[in-house]
Amino acid sequence: MVNEPKPDEVNSNSTALTVKNLSKIYDSAAGKVVALDNINFAVKKGEFVSIVGPSGSGKSTLLNMIGALDRPTSGNVYINDVDIFSLNDSDIATMRNNLIGFIFQSFNLINRTTVLKNVKLPGTISGMSASEANERAMRILEALGIADKATQKPVNLSGGQQQRVAIARSLVNNPAIVLADEPTGNLDTKTGEDVFDMLKTLSHKFKRTIIMVTHNPELAESTDRSILIRDGRIDKDVIN
Amino acid sequence: MNPSDIFSLAYDALVDRKVRTILTVLMVVLGASLVVVINGLSAGQSAFLQKQLSSLASNVIYASSGQRSYYGGESSQASLIVNDVIANKIRTLPYVTDVVPQYSGSVTIDSYGNVQHVSVVGMDPTKLTVMLPNLVFVDGSTLAPNDRSAAVVGDTIANPPGSTTPFVIVGQTLKITYSYSDSTGKQQQEVRNFLVTAIMKPSGNTRIDNALVINSDAANQLLRKSGRYDSLVIQTTDDTYVNTVQQEITGIYGKNIGITIPQAFLQVRQQTAQGNAMFVEMIGFIALVVGAVGIVTTLYNSVTERIREIGTMKAIGAQNSSILALFLVEAALIGVMGATLGLAIGVVGGYAMTSFPSHTAGGPGGFGPGGGSISSFPPIFLPEDLIKVWLLSVSLAVGAGIFPAWKASKLSPMVALRRE
Numbered sequence: 001m002v003n004e005p006k007p008d009e010v011n012s013n014s015t016a017l018t019v020k021n022l023s024k025i026y027d028s029a030a031g032k033v034v035a036l037d038n039i040n041f042a043v044k045k046g047e048f049v050s051i052v053g054p055s056g057s058g059k060s061t062l063l064n065m066i067g068a069l070d071r072p073t074s075g076n077v078y079i080n081d082v083d084i085f086s087l088n089d090s091d092i093a094t095m096r097n098n099l100i101g102f103i104f105q106s107f108n109l110i111n112r113t114t115v116l117k118n119v120k121l122p123g124t125i126s127g128m129s130a131s132e133a134n135e136r137a138m139r140i141l142e143a144l145g146i147a148d149k150a151t152q153k154p155v156n157l158s159g160g161q162q163q164r165v166a167i168a169r170s171l172v173n174n175p176a177i178v179l180a181d182e183p184t185g186n187l188d189t190k191t192g193e194d195v196f197d198m199l200k201t202l203s204h205k206f207k208r209t210i211i212m213v214t215h216n217p218e219l220a221e222s223t224d225r226s227i228l229i230r231d232g233r234i235d236k237d238v239i240n
Numbered sequence: 241m242n243p244s245d246i247f248s249l250a251y252d253a254l255v256d257r258k259v260r261t262i263l264t265v266l267m268v269v270l271g272a273s274l275v276v277v278i279n280g281l282s283a284g285q286s287a288f289l290q291k292q293l294s295s296l297a298s299n300v301i302y303a304s305s306g307q308r309s310y311y312g313g314e315s316s317q318a319s320l321i322v323n324d325v326i327a328n329k330i331r332t333l334p335y336v337t338d339v340v341p342q343y344s345g346s347v348t349i350d351s352y353g354n355v356q357h358v359s360v361v362g363m364d365p366t367k368l369t370v371m372l373p374n375l376v377f378v379d380g381s382t383l384a385p386n387d388r389s390a391a392v393v394g395d396t397i398a399n400p401p402g403s404t405t406p407f408v409i410v411g412q413t414l415k416i417t418y419s420y421s422d423s424t425g426k427q428q429q430e431v432r433n434f435l436v437t438a439i440m441k442p443s444g445n446t447r448i449d450n451a452l453v454i455n456s457d458a459a460n461q462l463l464r465k466s467g468r469y470d471s472l473v474i475q476t477t478d479d480t481y482v483n484t485v486q487q488e489i490t491g492i493y494g495k496n497i498g499i500t501i502p503q504a505f506l507q508v509r510q511q512t513a514q515g516n517a518m519f520v521e522m523i524g525f526i527a528l529v530v531g532a533v534g535i536v537t538t539l540y541n542s543v544t545e546r547i548r549e550i551g552t553m554k555a556i557g558a559q560n561s562s563i564l565a566l567f568l569v570e571a572a573l574i575g576v577m578g579a580t581l582g583l584a585i586g587v588v589g590g591y592a593m594t595s596f597p598s599h600t601a602g603g604p605g606g607f608g609p610g611g612g613s614i615s616s617f618p619p620i621f622l623p624e625d626l627i628k629v630w631l632l633s634v635s636l637a638v639g640a641g642i643f644p645a646w647k648a649s650k651l652s653p654m655v656a657l658r659r660e
Contacts, residue, residue, distance in 0.1 A: 069555060069654040090559055097557020104657070108552040112256035113249075122556045124245045169556070 015078075016177050016209040017043040017066065022075035024061055024232075035061040036072070037232040043177070048203035048210045050220040053229035059213045060181060062229060066211060067100055067179045068092045080176045097126050101170030105182035107162045109154040109169075115141070116150040119168045126173060133172070140168040144198065160191035167198060171208070178202070180212040184219065196222070241562045250569035253542065261574065264531075264538040268578020269585060271528030272633040276586025276626065277593065278524050280619030282517035284594070288446075288617030289510045293503065295444035297373050298479040301486055302500040303330065304471040320496035322469045330474055333488050335481035340367040340473040343459040349397070349452065350415040351408045358397055360416070360452045362459020363473075365392045365438065370475050372443050380410045381438030385455070391416075391434035392453040395442045412436050416452075418462050430462055479503070528633060531578065532640035535571055539644035543567065550648050551656025564649035571641020572634060579633035583626055590619035 024036040035058045043049050053059045064070045066077055068084045077084050079099050087095060101122075102108075109118050116137055117124075123133030141147040144164045146157075154162050163183060170178050180199065184192030196219050202208040203224070212223065220226045221240050228236040254261045305320045320326070324341070331339045343362035348355055365383045369375050377383075377392075384390040391414055399406050408414060418430040434454060443449055460467060476485045486499050543550070550563055594617070 064654050067555065069657070070652075093554065093557050093559050095557075096555065102552075102555050104552070108548060108555075108657070110549055110552070113252050121553070125241055125553070125557045125562065127242060173557075 014044050015042050016045040016047070016080065017211070018076075018078040019062075019066065020076045020078070022062070022065060022077065023073050024058075024065060024070070025073045034232050036065065039075070039232075039234055041227060041234065041237060043209060043211060045176075045209050046203060046207035047225060048200060048223045049212070050223040050226045051211065051213045051229060052215070052217065052220045052226055053235070055215075057229045058232040059229045061232075063179055063181055063211065063213050066177075067102060068096055097122055098173060099176040101173070101175040101178040103163070103166050103170050103178065103180040103183045105185040107154070107159075107166045107186070109162060109165055111153060111155045114151050114153060115146070115157070115165050118154060118165055119150075119172055121169060122173045128173075136172050137168065140171050141165075144168050158191070159187050160194055163187060163191075163195050164198065167195070167202075171202070177209040177211060180210060182213055182215065184214070184216065192216075192219075241558065241565075243565075246562065246565050246569055250566055250573060253546070253566075254570055254573055257538075257542065260538055260541075264534050264574050265578045265581065267531035267534040268528070268575060268633055268637060269531075269582040271524060271531040272579045272582025272629055273586035273589060274527050275521060275524035275629050275632075276583055276621070277590045277619070278517060278520045279625045279629065280587065280590035280621045281593070281617075282513065282521070283620035283622060283625065284590075284617040285513050285517075286510065287620055289513065291444045292446070293507070293510070295372055295374065295448075296502045297371055297475070298503050299476045299482060300371055300502060301474040301476065301482060301489075302471050302502065303474055303489060304498045304500070305468075305496070320493060322472060322497075323467050326493075326497075327469070327472055329492070330472060330489060333485060335477045335485050336474055337477055338367070338370055338475040340364060340370055340475070341456065341469040342471045342473060343456065343463055343465045344470045345418065345459075345463040347452070347462075348417045348419070350417070351412065354407060356397060356400070356407065358394075358452050359447070359450060360418075360454060360459065360463070362454055362456045362463065362465075364456060365390075365453050367473070368392070368440075368448075368453065371473055372445060372448060375443050375448070376441045378410065378439045378441055384437050387435075387437070388455045388458040389432075389434050390437040390455060392438040392440065393436050394440050394449045394451045394453075396446075396449040397452060398439045408436050408439070410436055410439055414452075416454075416462065418464075420464060430464070432458070432462055434458075528636055531633075532636040535574055535637050535640035536643060538574070539567055539571055539641050540647070542570070543644045543648045546648075547651065547656045547659045550651055551653045551659070554651070554653035555657060560649040563651075564645045567645030567648050568638060568641050571645065572638050574641075575634040575637020578637065579630045582633060583630055586629075587619075587621050587626075590621065594618050 019039050019041050022036055022039040023034070026033045026035055039062060051059045051062060061070070065072050068077070071085055079095070082095060082099070084092060084095055110121070116134065119137040119141060120133035123136060128136075138147060138150065141150055144167060146161055146164050146168070149157055149161060149165070154165055157165065167183075183199065184195050187195060199210055199212065200222065203210050214220055223240060226236070226238045226240060227234055228238070303322065305322045322341075327339045327341050330336060340363055345360055346357060347360045348357050364385045366385050381392075383392065393408055398408050412435075414434045414436060416432050416434055420428055420430070422428050440448060454462070459465070474485060474489075476482050482501055486501060489497060489499060553563065
């Protein structure tokens with residue numbers, strides 16, 4: 001089911017994200033490659049959405065567009081009613097810092113520095129005072145059960161703990177949406193489930209809007225809604 | 241991002257790659273210290289030569305046996321014996337007001353068991369001011385030109401550097417030993433006692449300050465010269481006649497006599513020294529540039545290695561300017577550490593290089609305008625020179641960081657995140 005946003009949804013206070021007519025075409029040696037073809041959907045605040053699909057279907061490209069890591073060929077993405085591609089590069093960076101939290105498959109932590117410094121990095125980038133950034137970071141680390149690891153370096157933690165640090169980092173600036181790209185992909189089944197449960201808790205208990213790309217159909221079914229991407233198009237949009 | 245946060249991240253990144261950072265800093269240290277040492281020694285040498293130049297009379301020519309250019313190179317064999325006949329002939333030349341014959345050699349002096357090896361000059365001590373118009377003596381000094389046992393002592397001999405007690409004082413006896421090989425090749429010694437009748441105050445001329453002056457006849461006998469002078473000091477009416485007199489003497493004796501004009505000699509030496517300093521300074525600058533290339537390599541590698549980190553930082557909102565600043569601060573930190581250490585090592589090294597004692601060969605006639613060895617002139621480190629080297633080093637370091645920093649700042653976050 002394709003979830004076409006209605007015009008009023010774009011400005012609705014209950015909508016965290018709106019994707020409108022989004023297309024991405026890459027030029028390659030073999031010719032033009034359509035990675036995304038006229039994608040439309042909206043995500044409500046607090047909703048936990050999974051994006052699934054076979055390899056090369058365009059799900060990661062879609063996540064990159066939503067995260068403003070790449071610009072589309074055409075179409076719009078609205079986060080908290082902000083048309084993110086109407087912004088210049090500098091404002092896009094500020095928007096990413098303020099409105100989006102990223103969780104990567106391979107954690108992407110800075111291993112030479114401490115867990116605390118990693119977690120407060122988005123705060124540091126936004127110019128938050130050191131004391132406020134510390135306080136926020138510690139509060140989140142406590143909520144995620146890894147406050148005792150604050151002074152350790154990420155390399156000394158297990159995969160699950162590292163991903164929790166990455167989750168903590170994604171939350172420190174209180175973003176409008178959290179984008180998770182295969183957050184359990186580098187973890188064993190049990191740890192992956194724990195991390196997934198944590199994301200679910202964030203969504204249901206703390207009303208965080210989460211969009212997660214995953215290969216795992218079981219995890220996808222456990223989210224509020226699954227969007228199946230195939231050949232750059234939305235094949236199914238299912239409420240679970 | 242706050243400047244302090246950027247500084248902290250840059251510092252962490254450098255500490256994380258300790259060995260590479262240290263090696264890169266060392267490159268900058270090498271260049272900066274080399275430039276500092278060269279500047280210091282060059283300034284010291286320049287001041288030394290200037291002091292020598294100002295202490296010497298400008299209307300004086302040195303003549304000695306053998307061919308010698310005006311800046312002092314001596315021929316392998318003497319073809320003219322400089323004796324009273326030559327001296328008297330030169331005295332009769334126009335514009336010559338005085339001729340002071342000199343014997344010279346090296347002797348060992350003994351004062352109450354303390355020994356020094358010094359240059360000795362045999363001449364009329366009252367004529368010392370012909371060469372050094374501003375020469376003065378310590379209180380109680382008396383010049384006794386006809387006293388064959390009188391000695392006039394240079395300041396550095398009387399008051400050796402680093403010693404709290406004088407080596408000799410006026411009125412004290414010195415034992416002078418001259419060592420030589422006789423006609424059979426056997427080592428012989430000539431020993432005589434002299435009374436110190438005068439001590440010179442620092443003259444600004446290291447040769448004078450390191451010399452012992454005795455009566456001409458006494459030197460002739462002690463040094464076994466048989467009336468053959470080592471040099472003649474020729475005083476002209478004024479400095480405008482120096483070249484005229486020199487041409488006159490050369491016209492008579494051709495290449496059989498060596499002529500040295502101290503002022504010209506020192507000026508040439510100064511120009512040569514400046515030329516050499518510029519050359520070596522260029523080497524120092526090249527060393528700094530090599531250091532800068534090292535910084536480019538280090539930071540470029542760092543950008544490549546940290547590409548995912550850069551991508552992550554951009555993904556979570558870091559501005560291009562923050563990434564640029566981060567890498568530039570890393571380059572600046574390398575530059576600041578390298579330049580500061582380089583300055584310190586350069587200054588210490590400059591003094592260390594000039595602290596080793598070395599014997600300086602005498603110029604013509606013992607009091608000639610010799611160039612002085614490296615230890616003759618302490619280095620001079622001018623604050624403005626040090627600041628310039630520091631700024632140059634740091635600027636080169638930051639300049640070297642621009643390309644890698646720009647490269648990092650322009651990375652697309654998506655491309656950077658995909659890179660393994």
